[in-house]
Every structure is written in C-alpha cells, then in structure tokens.
Amino acid sequence: MSFTDLAFFAFVGVTILAYFVTPKRFRWVTLLVASLAFYWINSGWLLLILLATVAVTFGVALWIEASNKRGKDELAAAGKKLDRAEKKALRAKAKKRSRRILALGVCLVLGALLLLKYYDFFADNAAGLLKPLGITPPHFAFLLPLGISFYTLQAIAYMTDVFRGKVKADRNFLKFTLFMSFFPQIVQGPIPRHAQLAKQLYEPHDFDYTRLCHGAQLALWGLFQKMVIADRLAVPVGQVFENYTQYHGLMLFVAAAGYGLQVYTDFSGGMDVARGVAQMLGIELELNFKQPYFSTSIEDFWRRWHITLGSWMKNYVFYPLSLSKAFANLSRKSRRFLGDFVGKRLPPILAMFTVYFLVGFWHGADWKYIMYGVWNGIFLVAGILLPEQYAKWADKLHIDRESFYWRTFQIVRTFIICSLGRLFSRGETLEAAWQMFGSIFAEWNNFTWLSESTRLSLGLTERNWMLLFAAIAVLVWVDRKHEHGIHLREAIDRQRLPLRWIIYYGGIAAVFVFGMWGPAFDASSFIYGRF
Amino acid sequence: MEDILAILEEVRPDVDFLNEDRLIDDDILDSFDIITIVGEFNEEFDIEIDVEDLEPENFNTVAAMKELIDKLQAE
Numbered sequence: 368m369s370f371t372d373l374a375f376f377a378f379v380g381v382t383i384l385a386y387f388v389t390p391k392r393f394r395w396v397t398l399l400v401a402s403l404a405f406y407w408i409n410s411g412w413l414l415l416i417l418l419a420t421v422a423v424t425f426g427v428a429l430w431i432e433a434s435n436k437r438g439k440d441e442l443a444a445a446g447k448k449l450d451r452a453e454k455k456a457l458r459a460k461a462k463k464r465s466r467r468i469l470a471l472g473v474c475l476v477l478g479a480l481l482l483l484k485y486y487d488f489f490a491d492n493a494a495g496l497l498k499p500l501g502i503t504p505p506h507f508a509f510l511l512p513l514g515i516s517f518y519t520l521q522a523i524a525y526m527t528d529v530f531r532g533k534v535k536a537d538r539n540f541l542k543f544t545l546f547m548s549f550f551p552q553i554v555q556g557p558i559p560r561h562a563q564l565a566k567q568l569y570e571p572h573d574f575d576y577t578r579l580c581h582g583a584q585l586a587l588w589g590l591f592q593k594m595v596i597a598d599r600l601a602v603p604v605g606q607v608f609e610n611y612t613q614y615h616g617l618m619l620f621v622a623a624a625g626y627g628l629q630v631y632t633d634f635s636g637g638m639d640v641a642r643g644v645a646q647m648l649g650i651e652l653e654l655n656f657k658q659p660y661f662s663t664s665i666e667d668f669w670r671r672w673h674i675t676l677g678s679w680m681k682n683y684v685f686y687p688l689s690l691s692k693a694f695a696n697l698s699r700k701s702r703r704f705l706g707d708f709v710g711k712r713l714p715p716i717l718a719m720f721t722v723y724f725l726v727g728f729w730h731g732a733d734w735k736y737i738m739y740g741v742w743n744g745i746f747l748v749a750g751i752l753l754p755e756q757y758a759k760w761a762d763k764l765h766i767d768r769e770s771f772y773w774r775t776f777q778i779v780r781t782f783i784i785c786s787l788g789r790l791f792s793r794g795e796t797l798e799a800a801w802q803m804f805g806s807i808f809a810e811w812n813n814f815t816w817l818s819e820s821t822r823l824s825l826g827l828t829e830r831n832w833m834l835l836f837a838a839i840a841v842l843v844w845v846d847r848k849h850e851h852g853i854h855l856r857e858a859i860d861r862q863r864l865p866l867r868w869i870i871y872y873g874g875i876a877a878v879f880v881f882g883m884w885g886p887a888f889d890a891s892s893f894i895y896g897r898f
Numbered sequence: 899m900e901d902i903l904a905i906l907e908e909v910r911p912d913v914d915f916l917n918e919d920r921l922i923d924d925d926i927l928d929s930f931d932i933i934t935i936v937g938e939f940n941e942e943f944d945i946e947i948d949v950e951d952l953e954p955e956n957f958n959t960v961a962a963m964k965e966l967i968d969k970l971q972a973e
Binding site: 451454455531532533666670681682685686687689690695698711712714715718719751 | 925930932936940950
C-alpha cells in the first residue's frame with residue numbers, strides 16, 4: 368500500500384476518524400494499531416524483524432541508562448574524597464562501561480541492516496578473493512523489511528541520545544514501539560529524534576479543523592509533486608538511462624538533471640504526504656527539504672536536501688569521529704608534515720569524507736552509490752580548503768560577490784555539479800555512469816535534445832510534455848515563494864470561501880486528472896522507499 | 899574572553915562574534931567551523947569538549963562558549 372494508492376487514502380481517513388473518536392487516554396494506542404497494521408499490510412511477517420529491532424533498542428537504552436546512573440552514584444559516593452584527576456578517571460571508567468553497552472546495541476541493530484541489505488554486496492566483492500580457495504559465498508537476496516534503512520538510523524540515534532544523557536529511556540514498550548513504527552514516516556523518513564517526536568505521539572491531540580485542512584493541502588501538494596511531476600519525468604529519464612549508449616553529449620546531461628528533479632519531487636513529494644498525514648493527526652514531523660535547488664554551494668545543498676539524514680550523519684558520525692582521540696592524534700602528527708592550515712583541518716575533512724562515503728553506501732549496496740557519495744565529498748572538501756583561493760580569483764576578476772548575477776551563477780554551478788553526480792546514483796552501473804560522464808564532455812553535440820522529434824521519442828506525448836513543463840513551472844513558483852518565507856497555506860486561508868474551494872478542488876482535480884495512474888506508468892513506488 | 903575571541907576570529911574572520919547571538923541557529927558557524935573551534939579550545943584551555951557538549955545553546959554566543967569552557971575547567 369503505497370502513499371499513492373487509493374487504499375492508502377482510505378486507510379488514512381479511517382485512522383484519523385478512529386483517532387479522534389478514541390478517548391484521549393488511548394489515542395496513542397490507535398496510532399500504534401494503525402502503524403502496526405500498515406506495516407503488516409506492506410511487509411507481512413517482516414514485521415517481526417522490525418519488532419526485534421524495537422525490542423533490542425528498548426532494552427539496550429534502559430541498560431545504558433542504568434549504567435549511566437551507576438556511574439553518577441559512584442561519583443557522588445566517592446566524590447569528596449577524590450581529587451580532580453581521580454574524578455576524571457572515575458567518570459571515564461563509567462563512560463566506557465556505558466559506551467560498551469551502546470556499542471553492543473549499535474552492532475545488533477546495524478548488524479541486521481548489514482546482513483539483510485548488504486550481505487550480497489559483500490559476498491559479491493569477496494567472491495573474487497575467495498575464488499583461489501575454491502569458496503563461492505552463497506547469495507541470499509533477502510527481502511528487505513519496509514523502511515529498515517530509516518528505522519535503523521532512528522534506533523541508533525535514540526540509543527546514543529540516551530547514552531549522552533539527552534533523553535530519558537522510554538519505559539513503556541508499546542509506546543516505544545509506536546515511536547519506532549509511526550506509519551507516515553516508517554517508509555522513507557524523515558528520520559526522527561526521540562526528543563522531537565516521541566512526546567507528540569504519546570500525548571493526545573484535539574481535533575483542529577484548520578490543521579486538518581493544512582495537513583490535507585500539504586499531502587495533496589506531495590501527491591502533485593510525486594504523481595504529476597516525478598512519475599511523468601521517470602518515463603523519459605528511464606528511456607535515456609536504460610538505453611544510454613544510444614544517446615550522447617548534452618542529452619545525457621539533461622537526462623541526469625531530469626533525474627535530479629525526479630528524485631527531488633519523488634522524495635520531497637513523499638515527505639509532504641507523510642508530513643501532511645501526520646499534521647492532520649496533530650503531529651509535526653521534521654522538515655526534510657528546504658528548496659535544495661536554490662543552493663549556492665554543494666555544502667548549502669546538503670543543508671537543504673534530506674536534512675534529517677544530514678543531521679543524523681553530523682550528530683552520530685561526523686562529530687564523534689572528528690573529536691575522537693585517534694583523529695586528534697592524527698591532526699597533531701600531520702601538522703608537522705602538512706603545516707598548521709591543513710593539519711588542523713585534516714580530522715574534519717577525513718570525517719566528512721567518511722560521512723559522504725556512508726551516505727553513498729546507505730543509498731544502496733553498489734559501488735555506484737559509493738561513487739555518488741565520494742563525488743559530493745570531493746566538492747565539499749574543496750569548499751573547505753579553497754575558499755580563500757576562490758576569494759582571490761573573484762577579486763582578480765572584479766566580481767561583486769553580493770550581486771544577483773554572482774548568486775545566480777552559484778546556483779547554476781551547484782545545479783550542474785549536483786546533476787552530474789546524479790549520473791552515479793541513476794546510472795545502470797558504475798561503468799555506465801562513467802561512460803555517460805565521458806560522453807557529456809567528449810561528445811559535444813549541439814541541442815538536438817530540444818527538437819520535437821527527440822522529445823517525442825522518449826515515451827511522452829506532446830501533451831504530456833507540456834503538462835510536465837507547466838507542472839515544473841508551478842513547482843519553481845512554489846519553491847520560490849517558500850524561499851522568500853511566504854507560507855502559501857496561510858495565504859490560501861485568507862482567501863474568500865469560494866476561491867478557497869476552487870483551489871482545493873483544482874488541486875484534487877490536478878492530481879486525479881494529471882497524475883500518472885494505472886499500470887501503463889508503473890513508476891509509483893517511491894525511490895527512497897527502496898533504500 | 900579575549901583569548902576565546904582571538905581563536906574564533908582566526909577561524910572565521912568574517913563573523914562579528916560580539917554581536918551575534920544565533921551563531922548556530924542561523925547557520926553562521928557550520929559543523930566544520932565547530933570542530934575546528936573545539937580543537938583549538940581543547941588545546942588552549944586544556945579541556946575535553948565532548949560530543950555531548952556540541953549543542954547549539956553552548957555555541958550560539960561567545961558568552962555561552964565561555965560558560966562551557968569555565969564549566970569544563972572546573973570539573
């Protein structure tokens with residue numbers, strides 16, 4: 368049951384109704400039942416794998432909390448007798464104990480993800496090494512539990528937050544199960560933090576008509592992005608990527624840029640449906656996209672794109688790695704050889720590369736995804752090491768870096784870098800991506816992609832192309848309004864009743880009439896739902 | 899306070915640290931700046947700023963950073 372199925376709309380309708388007629392004390396139970404039912408409908412017995420992760424996470428968090436408390440009690444009992452160094456040693460010892468429990472928890476939940484999602488990848492790569500020994504590792508092709516890449520990160524974040532003393536461990540297993548399985552976000556995020564979401568799920572919310580309307584509008588806008596733009600773009604983009612040897616030069620770049628837009632509208636559309644549905648129930652999920660196509664640098668792009676993954680990586684990989692003793696030693700040693708400037712920046716640079724390697728790998732068990740991460744990592748590191756150089760060049764060329772033209776240039780430059788990176792995430796294989804990459808620069812072939820005959824050979828009719836361009840224009844307009852801090856839904860609220868209803872019905876009609884329905888366009892599974 | 903300011907201004911000469919009170923919340927300092935600043939603080943003040951301390955409220959203003967350093971020095 369995808370977000371774009373009519374059955375899902377019915378499911379949401381029944382859940383909302385049930386939620387608000389349930390007595391307040393038990394409203395969270397309604398959400399839990401709905402979430403487990405949703406998971407069961409989509410994944411059947413794989414629900415047990417999710418529940419196993421929930422149980423491990425729940426238990427480990429309580430254990431960590433008990434260990435933290437023991438450490439504090441020990442310190443309080445011995446506190447006055449100890450000097451500063453002894454206190455520090457005692458604190459370190461207690462922390463180490465808690466850290467071991469955390470490591471166990473992380474290994475267990477991450478182990479499940481690695482086994483189910485990445486086993487075959489490792490087996491394939493190990494096969495070459497093991498061949499001389501006459502061993503062929505078996506292939507399992509495990510079925511992936513829905514949302515495993517997302518809820519695993521959520522579980523790690525929760526256990527780490529308990530370890531760091533940021534949140535209290537949950538004591539009610541059923542409530543915690545709801546936190547881990549809340550149906551709008553389980554499919555593809557946003558990846559929540561306990562401090563932000565749990566309380567909202569456990570507390571009852573009153574019915575609020577305006578909020579219900581806003582949630583429905585957001586969900587509708589999500590469906591528009593997904594069904595009118597993303598699923599339509601998928602047709603020509605798929606045609607080019609799947610037959611990439613037939614296309615050359617700029618055409619391949621346009622396809623890569625088109626794929627970028629497809630992923631954006633697919634993922635951001637899915638997020639808006641999730642956030643809209645949650646909002647109707649009175650629950651605010653975190654924002655995952657902030658007009659990424661207005662980014663002026665790759666760094667800026669990653670601050671606006673899949674924000675909750677970026678912030679997860681920052682809090683649970685980048686900071687701990689950068690501040691680790693090993694990295695601090697490396698920094699000290701490298702300063703002798705590389706000088707202060709690079710030496711000081713080496714730990715965060717290495718940590719950042721690790722992050723983007725992981726971001727790539729998280730997307731899928733394939734070298735092309737790793738290359739996608741590395742591609743982004745290269746530009747991020749360049750952005751860190753070369754800003755002074757960039758400034759010098761800009762001064763030499765007498766560029767006013769505050770001007771509109773410079774900002775536009777930055778946005779276009781970022782768009783080109785991002786689009787080229789998409790070759791790796793969408794290319795059929797890593798080799799195919801490199802071949803396309805080479806062709807874009809080597810086979811400079813005029814603008815044949817603009818011609819009507821080329822356009823019509825890509826699987827969309829002229830009417831569909833026009834519709835696609837119009838829908839993209841609407842998207843750009845909406846994103847631009849958001850970029851300027853204008854809240855469209857509130858603006859709609861201020862309109863007179865008839866106009867408001869014309870907008871509502873127009874939106875619904877646009878999705879129903881112009882959405883890509885039916886088996887002819889079977890692109891309706893969400894791209895990030897597969898990650 | 900002076901020594902803290904000197905470190906901050908070395909890392910980000912373009913920021914007016916005395917008049918900003920949302921250094922993190924407004925994305926004036928990014929995660930990369932934070933790590934560089936933390937490395938310098940650890941060395942200069944002989945403290946160990948931990949991951950747990952990397953919260954916006956500890957780095958939004960110079961005064962907050964000073965408070966964090968004082969707290970860690972007292973521990």
